[in-house]
Amino acid sequence: MRVKKKQAIVLIFLTGCMLLGYWLWLSLRTVEIVAVHEDGNHASVLVKAFPVTDKGKISWWLKNKDMIKDKYNIPKLSSSGNFTIVFWDFGDGYKEEGKYDRRCFSDMKTKANCIAKNRVFSVETGRGSDILFTVSDAIYIMKKNGELIKNKYK
Incomplete structure (x- = not known):
């Protein structure tokens, strides 16, 4: 009986270590910007290895917004001072329009x-x-003073 308890404890410990290692790997990956597509004051940024957590996504933006402005010249403000940047998971890369719900870019002249x-x-x-920072289940509002307020979707 004691041997089975020890085996179970070792198995739980090893599983925990593997999960922790996987989580660390996910959080330490370098974000790759594959492409930027623009339409006025809207920009679509195709990325690989984007942070998983809400905090990681917002922190990444705050750390990299100046680099993005310098390298890609976005965001571009509308006449009223507004902009939108959407980050899309590049996933399996570009595909033809097909029958599935896809985001297509008219600035590319390929199928x-x-x-x-x-x-x-x-x-x-x-x-x-x-x-405003929009994630899968919430919108975070960053006030001018830097205060961050989370509003969950209902």
Whole structure:
């Protein structure tokens, strides 16, 4: 009986270590920006290895927004000062339009100009100078003073 308890404890410990290792690997991957497609003050950024957590996504944006502005010249503000950037998981790459729900880019003159619609994050302007961060189940509002407020979807 004691041997089975020890085996169960070792199995639980090893499983925990494997899960922790996988979580660390996910959180330490470098985000790769594959492409940027623009349509006025809207931009679609295709990414690989985007952070998994809400905090990781927002932190990544805050750390990299200046680099994105310098390298890709986004966000571009509308005449009213608004912008939207949507980050899409590049997944299996570009595909033809097909019969499935896909996001297609008219700035590409090839048949394979679509991706699977898997939005992982978006950043846009809100009322006044608020910045809105949209994740899968919530919208975070960053006030001008840096305060971050989470609003869950109902």
